[in-house]
Amino acid sequence: MxxxxxxxxxxxxxxxxxxxxxxxxxxxxxxxxxxxxxxxxxxxxxxxxxxxxxxxxxxxxxxxxxxxxxxxxxxxxxxxxxxxxxxxxxxxxxxxxxxxxxxxxxxxxxxxxxxxxxxxxxxxxxxxxxxxxxxxxxxxxxxxxxxxxxxxxxxxxxxxxxxxxYDDPLMIEVIAEHALRHDLNSYDHFLFSYHGLPVRQLGKVDSKGELSCPDFGCDHCKTDVNPYCYLSHCYATTRAITDKLNLPKEKFTVCFQSRLGKTPWIQPYTSDTLHELAQKGVKRILVFSPAFVADCIETIDEIQVEYANEFKDLGGEEVHMVESLNRNxxxxxxxxxxxxxxxx
The missing domain is CATH 3.40.50.1400 (Rossmann fold)
Known part of the structure; x- marks a missing residue:
């Protein structure tokens, strides 16, 4: 049998x-x-x-x-x-x-x-x-x-x-737990950096066959208008984490890394955001990367080395990274x- x-x-x-x-x-x-x-x-x-x-x-x-x-x-x-x-x-x-x-x-x-x-x-x-x-x-x-x-x-x-x-309660709990390993009060600003996509790809999963929300009002979108919108998912993840950690809205920015070519990609770009923050006198930044469930070349090198060095060259002092889900x-x-x- x-x-x-x-x-x-x-x-x-x-x-x-x-x-x-x-x-x-x-x-x-x-x-x-x-x-x-x-x-x-x-x-x-x-x-x-x-x-x-x-x-x-x-x-x-x-x-x-x-x-x-x-x-x-x-x-x-x-x-x-x-x-x-x-x-x-x-x-x-x-x-x-x-x-x-x-x-x-x-x-x-x-x-x-x-x-x-x-x-x-x-x-x-x-x-x-x-x-x-x-x-x-x-x-x-x-x-x-x-x-x-x-x-x-x-x-x-x-x-x-x-x-x-994107808003799984246990996943959000782990990210918040890893963030609290850092002294949050010591940071001037928090970045939520997600992997980038060409803007045209957002329209391809829209029911109208085009990007029907060009104003990118994702900070308040509840994902019910388009349940497969990547941008909306990123903002929903960010809302869940910032609510969990009680981070004020003026203290964090959602941005996107790893763009390729000359076609428009989702903005703001992480690199541009670092430039703007440095110009405003921001010195210490803590970066979340909730698109990744494991640390990889994008988090270990692109953020913690490339972006960190770039920020220091602009007058900033520290860029730290919240550990991914990894072995939790x-x-x-x-x-x-x-x-x-x-x-x-």
């Missing part, structure tokens, strides 16, 4: 190169930027831009940056924290579940994880993209790839996708609750 089928869980992070060599960084950047949901331009233009300009230009400096944060045994910090989260989630869920970790780009691949899960004849699968705020370029890309792979399966278990959890057991419990709620 065959054992009862298990319930499957697939955690998916963005990705990381296999090594900090220029060759592996090139492979990673190419796969990432050639995704039509990331660079939503015609394939010919995308190929010329990515393979002809961006990757050759950026791969060398990116490889140096990855090398500066790389652990010879554990690899990238993103991989270290992601594996920890997968292993701990498996422990708390127990034998009834099988938990896989995959990266949207490079390894461990979604393809390999799904192949193992297909062979298990699972009862159900819960897919959790590790991006709290929905965006077509992140969560949408993960869901798209999983569905593409499953089209070849000969059986279909029940599948649930957790498309966003409450974050593992938040994941467990998402799995249970979506697998019954």
């Amino acid at each position: 065959r054992n009862k089928a298990k319930k499957g869980v697939l955690l998916v992070q963005l990705g990381t190169p296999d090594s900090p060599t220029r060759r592996d960084v090139k492979k990673y950047l190419t796969q990432f930027l050639m995704d039509p949901r990331v660079m939503d331009i015609p394939v010919v233009s995308r190929t010329l831009l990515v393979k002809g300009i961006i990757v050759p230009k950026r791969s060398g400096t990116s490889a140096q940056t990855y090398a500066s944060i790389w652990d010879d045994e554990a690899g990238s910090p993103l991989m270290t924290y992601s594996l920890y989260q997968q292993q701990k989630l498996q422990e708390v869920l127990g034998e009834e579940y099988h938990v896989e970790l995959a990266m949207r780009y490079q390894n461990p691949s979604i393809d390999a994880a799904m192949e193992r899960m297909e062979a298990m004849l699972l009862e159900s699968i819960v897919v959790i993209p590790l991006f709290p705020q929905y965006a077509s370029a992140t969560t949408g890309s993960v869901i798209d790839r999983v569905m593409e792979i499953m089209r070849t399966w000969q059986y279909f278990p029940r599948v649930n996708f957790v498309s966003s959890y 057991p409450k974050w593992i419990e938040a994941l467990r609750r998402m799995v249970v709620a979506n697998s019954n």
Whole structure:
């Protein structure tokens, strides 16, 4: 008599190169930027831009940056924290579940994880993209790839996708807890820095097929007008954290990092915000990065090194970073609750 089928869980992070060599960084950047949901331009233009300009230009400096944060045994910090989260989630869920970790780009691949899960004849699968705020370029890309792979399966278990959890109470509690490791009263200003997106991508998930709220009134949007608006999700996350910490509105700014190319991206840009704050005489800044559930190159280098040095050059004194969710057991419990709620 065959054992009862298990319930499957697939955690998916963005990705990381296999090594900090220029060759592996090139492979990673190419796969990432050639995704039509990331660079939503015609394939010919995308190929010329990515393979002809961006990757050759950026791969060398990116490889140096990855090398500066790389652990010879554990690899990238993103991989270290992601594996920890997968292993701990498996422990708390127990034998009834099988938990896989995959990266949207490079390894461990979604393809390999799904192949193992297909062979298990699972009862159900819960897919959790590790991006709290929905965006077509992140969560949408993960869901798209999983569905593409499953089209070849000969059986279909029940599948649930957790498309966003931007105001999950336990997640917010962890972020606030990590913030309180700092003396909040010692900071002049707080930045909530999220990864950026081209403005045109916001319109693509609008029911009218265009950006119907060009005034960007997201600081008061309750996400009910467009439940898949990334910008609205970012402001909702910020509201939840600032309410939890009782931060006055005039003391914090929502901004966006990692823009690419000349097309308009969501503003204000983190770099520009730092310039403006420095000009106003702000000296000490604490940065939250709630788009990331694990510290990675964007938080460790871009914010804590690149932006921190930039701010000091402008006359500022300190830029500190609130640790991501990383190894906090409450974050593992938040994941467990998402799995249970979506697998019954």
